[in-house]
Amino acid sequence: MSTDTTTTATSAARQVEPAEHVWARQLAFLAAQDDGPRPVGWLLTPRAVVTFVCGSEGRELTLGKSVAAAHPDLPPKLTVAPKFVGDRDLVERCVVTLAGERGLLLVGEPGTAKSMLSELLAAAVSGDSTRVVQGTAGTTEDHLKYGWNYALLLAQGPSEQALVPSPVMAAMRAGGVARVEEITRCLPEVQDALVSVLSDRRISVPELSGESDGAVYAAPGFTVIATANLRDRGVSEMSAALKRRFNFETIGPIGSLEAEIALVRDQAGAALSRAQAPFTVDAAVLEVLVTAFRDLRTGRSVEGWDVERPSTVMSTAEAVSVTTSIALSAAYFPGDRDPLSLVPGHLIGVVRKDDPADADRLLAYWDGAVRKRAQDETRPRAWRHLWELRDVLGR
Ligand SMILES: Nc1ncnc2c1ncn2[C@@H]1O[C@H](COP(=O)(O)OP(=O)(O)OP(=O)(O)O)[C@@H](O)[C@H]1O
Ligand SMILES: [Mg+2]
Numbered sequence: 001m002s003t004d005t006t007t008t009a010t011s012a013a014r015q016v017e018p019a020e021h022v023w024a025r026q027l028a029f030l031a032a033q034d035d036g037p038r039p040v041g042w043l044l045t046p047r048a049v050v051t052f053v054c055g056s057e058g059r060e061l062t063l064g065k066s067v068a069a070a071h072p073d074l075p076p077k078l079t080v081a082p083k084f085v086g087d088r089d090l091v092e093r094c095v096v097t098l099a100g101e102r103g104l105l106l107v108g109e110p111g112t113a114k115s116m117l118s119e120l121l122a123a124a125v126s127g128d129s130t131r132v133v134q135g136t137a138g139t140t141e142d143h144l145k146y147g148w149n150y151a152l153l154l155a156q157g158p159s160e161q162a163l164v165p166s167p168v169m170a171a172m173r174a175g176g177v178a179r180v181e182e183i184t185r186c187l188p189e190v191q192d193a194l195v196s197v198l199s200d201r202r203i204s205v206p207e208l209s210g211e212s213d214g215a216v217y218a219a220p221g222f223t224v225i226a227t228a229n230l231r232d233r234g235v236s237e238m239s240a241a242l243k244r245r246f247n248f249e250t251i252g253p254i255g256s257l258e259a260e261i262a263l264v265r266d267q268a269g270a271a272l273s274r275a276q277a278p279f280t281v282d283a284a285v286l287e288v289l290v291t292a293f294r295d296l297r298t299g300r301s302v303e304g305w306d307v308e309r310p311s312t313v314m315s316t317a318e319a320v321s322v323t324t325s326i327a328l329s330a331a332y333f334p335g336d337r338d339p340l341s342l343v344p345g346h347l348i349g350v351v352r353k354d355d356p357a358d359a360d361r362l363l364a365y366w367d368g369a370v371r372k373r374a375q376d377e378t379r380p381r382a383w384r385h386l387w388e389l390r391d392v393l394g395r
Contacts, residue, residue: 018119019129020127023052023083025074025075027044027123027127029061029063029074029078030080031044032063032070033048033062033067033078034047039221040220041126041221042099042125042221043124043126044124046096049095049121049125052120052124053082053084053117053120053121053124054082054083054086054088054091055081055082056078056080058079063076084116084120085254085259085260085263086117086251086254091117093249094106094117094121098177098225101222101223102246103194103224103225103226104118104223104225104246104247105235105246105248105249106225106227107228107229107235107249107250108229108252109229109230109231109252109253110231110313110315112251112252112253112315113317114229118179119179121177122176122177126171126177126221128171128176129177130167131168131171131176131178132181133166133178133179135183136182137185137186139190141190143166144168144193144194144197145168145169145193145197145203146216147166148163149163158208163208168180172197172201172218172219176222178222178225179225180225180227181226181227182229183226183228184238185229188237188238192239192241192242194245201217201218203215226246235248253294253298257294260290260293260319261286261287264319265286265323267320268323268324269281271324272327277331281327284380284382285382287382288380288383289323292347292365292370293315293318294314296361296365297313305368308364308365310354310355310362311354311358312352314351322349322350325346326343327339340382341389341392343386344389348362348392348393363390363393367390370390374388
C-alpha cells in the first residue's frame with residue numbers, strides 16, 4: 001500500500017507515524033474534494049470519512065476546476081485504496097455514531113484491526129489520532145481525566161498551568177476524538193470515569209473551582225472511540241451506565257480468502273519496504289499460509305472438512321507478521337532455505353501460545369487437510385511440499 005509520507009533529510013525517522021501524517025495528502029484531497037455539509041469540528045464529510053477508510057471502490061475522484069486551482073499542491077485526481085478491509089455498512093454506522101457525538105465501542109477478537117479502524121476514524125474525523133489512553137489493569141481515573149505537574153502544584157498551588165490534561169481532556173478542549181484502547185482491561189470503577197465525560201460532556205476540576213466553575217467543557221465534535229478485546233475481561237462486565245453511552249460495533253475477521261490474501265500481501269510488503277528489504281514472498285507461500293490461518297481460525301476448511309481449532313486466535317495481524325518474517329528470512333538469508341519450508345515452524349510458533357495441546361491440533365490439521373490436499377494432483381504443489389515437512393511439527 002503506498003502512503004503519503006516521504007522521509008526528508010531533516011525529519012527524524014520514526015518507526016510508526018500517526019495515520020494523519022501517513023495519509024496527509026489523501027486527507028487534504030478528500031477535504032477539498034467533498035464540499036458537502038460536515039458535522040461541527042469535522043475535517044471531512046461523513047461520506048469522505050468512509051471513502052478514506054474503505055477506499056473509493058476503484059473510482060477515480062476528481063477535484064472541481066476551481067477547487068483544483070485553489071489547491072495547486074493537491075493531485076487533480078485520486079483513487080483511494082481501502083485501508084480497513086471489511087463491511088462498508090459497518091464503517092458507515094461507525095461514522096454516523098461519531099457524527100451524533102456518541103461514544104463508539106469496537107469489539108472483537110484480537111488482531112481484527114479494531115485499533116487500526118479507531119486510528120483511521122480519529123485521523124479522518126478530527127485530524128488527530130494521537131489522543132489515546134491505553135487501558136491496562138494499572139489505568140487510573142487520572143489517566144482518563146487529568147493529573148498535576150507536582151513541581152508547579154507545590155510552587156504555585158492548583159492552577160491552569162499546573163494541570164496536566166489527559167488525552168481525553170485534550171480532545172474535549174479541541175472538539176476532537178479521544179481513543180481509549182482496551183477499555184475492558186481497566187477496572188470497572190476506572191471505566192466509569194467516562195460515564196460523566198460522555199453524559200455531562202465536562203470534567204470538573206474541583207481544585208480550580210476558585211478560578212471559574214473549575215470545569216473543562218467539551219467543544220462540539222468531541223467524542224470517544226474505545227476498543228475492547230473479546231479475549232480480555234468481557235464487555236459484559238462494563239457497567240450498564242457506561243454501555244448505554246456507547247454504540248457497539250463488532251469487528252469480525254475478513255470474510256473472503258482473496259481479500260485476506262491481498263491484505264496480507266500489501267501489509268507485509270509495506271512492512272518490508274519500511275525495513276528496506278527486497279520483497280520476495282511468493283504467491284504460493286502467501287496462499288497456503290492465509291488458507292491455513294483461515295482453516296484453523298474457523299474450524300472448517302474451504303472444502304468443508306472439519307478442522308480442530310486451536311485455542312489461540314489465528315488473526316490476520318498474525319498472518320501479516322508471519323509473512324513478513326518469512327520474507328525477511330528470504331531477503332537476509334537468500335538461498336539458505338526455500339521460504340515454504342519456514343511455514344510449519346512459524347505456524348507452530350503462532351499456535352503454541354496458550355495451550356500445549358494446540359500443537360497436537362496443528363499436527364491433526366496436517367494429517368487431515370494438508371495431507372488430503374497433498375494427495376490431490378490438481379492442487380498447487382505447495383501443499384505436497386508442506387506435507388513432506390510434517391516432521392518439523394515434532395512427531
Ligand atoms: N480487516 C482488516 N483490514 C485491514 N487490516 C487488517 C484487518 N484485519 C487485520 N488487519 C491487520 O491487522 C493489523 C493489526 O490490527 P490491530 O492492531 O488494529 O488489531 P486489533 O483488533 O486492535 O487487535 P488487538 O485486539 O490485539 O488490539 C493491522 O495493522 C492490519 O495489518
Ligand atoms: Mg488493538
